[in-house]
Amino acid sequence: MKSYLLLIIGMAIVTYLPRLVPLMALTNRKVNKKVEDFLSLIPYTSLSILIARGILTSNDEMILASIVGIGAAGIISYIKGNLVLSVLSGILLSFIVLNITI
Amino acid sequence: MKRIKSFKQEIRDSIVLTLPIIIGYFPIAMAFGLLSKNTSLSFRDTSLLSLLVYAGASQFMALDLISAGVSWGSIILATFLLNLRHMMMSASLAVEFKDFPKKYIPLLSFGITDETFSVISFNKDKINLSFVLILNLLSYASWNIGTMVGYGVGEILPASLQSSLNVGLYAMFAALLFPEIKKSKNILLISLIAVIVYVILFYSKLFSSGWDIIVAVIISSLLGLKLINNSKEEL
Incomplete structure (x- = not known):
C-alpha cells in the first residue's frame, strides 16, 4: 500500500498552527476591551455560520432531514435546556425523515 | 458552608457535558475509517490522519482529493484553508484560558475543534483546567477509536443511520446556540x-x-x- 506519511505530516502542521498561534500569542496578556468584545462574539457568529454551512452544503436527499434535525434540536434545547436530549431527538427525527423521504 | 465540588463529581459533570461530542464523533469517525479503507489507505495512515490532524471535515476532504489524484501540495493548502477557522476560535478561547498555566496551551490548542470550542464557549461558568482537559481527551478518544473501529467493521452501519448521525453535530450547534438567544x-x-x-x-x-x-x-x-x-x- 502507498504511504501517505509526508502528506499527513504536512496536513497535521497546517492544521495545528492556526489552533496554536493565537492562543499562545494572547494568553496571559491583557487585550483591550474592544478586542475582547470582538472575540467574545465569535462563538455566536461561528456557530451560526457552521449551521448555515451544514444546511447549504448538504446534498438534495439530506437537506430536509438536516433542517428538521437541526431545527428540532434547537427548539427542544430552547424549551428544555437539555443538550443530550436535544441532540438525540434531532438525530432521531432526521433519521425518520430520511427513511420516509427515500 | 460552601464546599468545593469533589473531584469525582467534577469528572462526572465534565463527562456529561462532553457526551454529545462523544456520541456525535464516534459514528462519523467510523464512516471516515471505512471510507479511508475504500480509498485504499493503510490502517496506519488512516489512524495517523485522525491522531495527528484531528479535524474531521478536512480528513474527509483529503480522501476525496486523494482519489481525484490531486497533488499533495494542493491537498495541504486546501487543508490549511479549511482549518484556518480554528484560528478565530483559538483567539476567542484565549480570553477564557487566560488563567491557565502556559505550559498546557500547546496541548489544549491541539484539542480545538468546532465541537469542543462550542461546548467550552457555552459553558463559561464551568471552565477550569480539568474540565477542558477531560473534554479534549474524551473527544479525541472518541474520534480516534471510532476511526479504527470503522476501518475494521464500518460496513455494519446502515447509510441512512450514518447520515442522520452526521446531522447530530449540527444539531448540537443549534442546541448550544438557541438557548443563548433567550438571554x-x-x-x-x-x-x-x-x-x-x-x-x-x-x-x-x-x-x-x-x-x-x-x-x-x-x-x-x-x-x-x-x-x-x-x-x-x-x-
Missing part, C-alpha cells in the same frame, strides 16, 4: 447577521471554501461589535 436580543440579531453574511458570501463565490467561513466570521463579528456599542447593552 439577549443582540445575540439573536448577531446570529441572524452572521447567517445572512455567510449565505451572501457562499452564493457570491467570492472566496473559496474555507476562506468564506473566516471572512464571514470576521465581518459579522465586527458588525455585531458595532451593534452592541450602539445599543450600550451588555451581552
Whole structure:
C-alpha cells in the first residue's frame, strides 16, 4: 500500500498552527476591551455560520432531514435546556425523515 | 458552608457535558475509517490522519482529493484553508484560558475543534483546567477509536443511520446556540447577521471554501461589535 506519511505530516502542521498561534500569542496578556468584545462574539457568529454551512452544503436527499434535525434540536434545547436530549431527538427525527423521504 | 465540588463529581459533570461530542464523533469517525479503507489507505495512515490532524471535515476532504489524484501540495493548502477557522476560535478561547498555566496551551490548542470550542464557549461558568482537559481527551478518544473501529467493521452501519448521525453535530450547534438567544436580543440579531453574511458570501463565490467561513466570521463579528456599542447593552 502507498504511504501517505509526508502528506499527513504536512496536513497535521497546517492544521495545528492556526489552533496554536493565537492562543499562545494572547494568553496571559491583557487585550483591550474592544478586542475582547470582538472575540467574545465569535462563538455566536461561528456557530451560526457552521449551521448555515451544514444546511447549504448538504446534498438534495439530506437537506430536509438536516433542517428538521437541526431545527428540532434547537427548539427542544430552547424549551428544555437539555443538550443530550436535544441532540438525540434531532438525530432521531432526521433519521425518520430520511427513511420516509427515500 | 460552601464546599468545593469533589473531584469525582467534577469528572462526572465534565463527562456529561462532553457526551454529545462523544456520541456525535464516534459514528462519523467510523464512516471516515471505512471510507479511508475504500480509498485504499493503510490502517496506519488512516489512524495517523485522525491522531495527528484531528479535524474531521478536512480528513474527509483529503480522501476525496486523494482519489481525484490531486497533488499533495494542493491537498495541504486546501487543508490549511479549511482549518484556518480554528484560528478565530483559538483567539476567542484565549480570553477564557487566560488563567491557565502556559505550559498546557500547546496541548489544549491541539484539542480545538468546532465541537469542543462550542461546548467550552457555552459553558463559561464551568471552565477550569480539568474540565477542558477531560473534554479534549474524551473527544479525541472518541474520534480516534471510532476511526479504527470503522476501518475494521464500518460496513455494519446502515447509510441512512450514518447520515442522520452526521446531522447530530449540527444539531448540537443549534442546541448550544438557541438557548443563548433567550438571554439577549443582540445575540439573536448577531446570529441572524452572521447567517445572512455567510449565505451572501457562499452564493457570491467570492472566496473559496474555507476562506468564506473566516471572512464571514470576521465581518459579522465586527458588525455585531458595532451593534452592541450602539445599543450600550451588555451581552
